[in-house]
Amino acid sequence: MDVSPDSETPLGRLVKSLPERLAERVLEDVMTGRLKPGDRLKEELLAQTHAVSRATVREALIALARQGYVVRIPRSGARIAEFSRRDLDDLFELRAALLATAAERYTRQAGPDQKAELEVLVADLERMAATIDTSPQDFASQSVRIQTFLTERCGNNHLPDMYKRLAGMGMWQLIRGQASSFLTPAGRAESAADWRRLADRVSAADPEGAGRAARLLLEHSAVRVRQHFDEVVRSGPRP
Structure with a gap:
């Protein structure tokens, strides 16, 4: 059966991945002030807090870094970005x-x-x-x-x-x-x-x-x- 461009989005594509949902949680913490500019984001602590793997945490932080919300520093980890x-x-x-x-x-x-x-x-x-x-x-x-x-x-x-x-x-x-x-x-x-x-x-x-x-x-x-x-x-x- 042909699928037209106007067809509904497949259900599987509507479900967000764990890294996406974790990224949203971290961003929510920034919005509410629970996380502040310059705060360090520890992978192990985030994994324990949200009951996810460290691989999931890394994916979420990479996504947030691409959007400009997180800064990843070699050998220092990730921090909430600061703006001047x-x-x-x-x-x-x-x-x-x-x-x-x-x-x-x-x-x-x-x-x-x-x-x-x-x-x-x-x-x-x-x-x-x-x-x-x-x-x-x-x-x-x-x-x-x-x-x-x-x-x-x-x-x-x-x-x-x-x-x-x-x-x-x-x-x-x-x-x-x-x-x-x-x-x-x-x-x-x-x-x-x-x-x-x-x-x-x-x-x-x-x-x-x-x-x-x-x-x-x-x-x-x-x-x-x-x-x-x-x-x-x-x-x-x-x-």
Whole structure:
């Protein structure tokens, strides 16, 4: 029997391997702060903790190293990667370029229905910004939802994964789920205004304007994250 490209993915391919699941557990520990930048990852301890073989641990750490979350040092083992202020700037620069490309491409091909979808997402974000007790995490999730919407519908099949990886690298290491770009009502209001500017350019069928708006959005976000990053550095390690 012929299998069409639209057929369901075989069940066997939906089951994640042990190394993949262990990598997710380690990354979850980083996100929640149980593992911190520079912490050493001991193969034997990870194997005992998660009841897996050391070969499984090695595979998981290799995968995390490829994604930039772990640094493997010869004769020293693996450690949670540390990012500097320079890394932060570099990541935002790349994210801005990718989001601008996505916004431009999306604007060129978006019809009325697609523009309406983006409008709904941005309007929801604006309502969240106008609500004083909106949590930074909820606001950040909505912002990520809009970014994912643009990148996945821009028509470039390679861009979504690249953007997701860059966004994840900045988020997990530097702010560990605290959504520092949106900690204050003023920050959330600025972000919502930036998204409104971008949505308006999409609605006006202005690809170049949408691209500029996307860059400005991430430039503003980078400023807020840098401020928080510098504050954390000045205050020193948390107890």
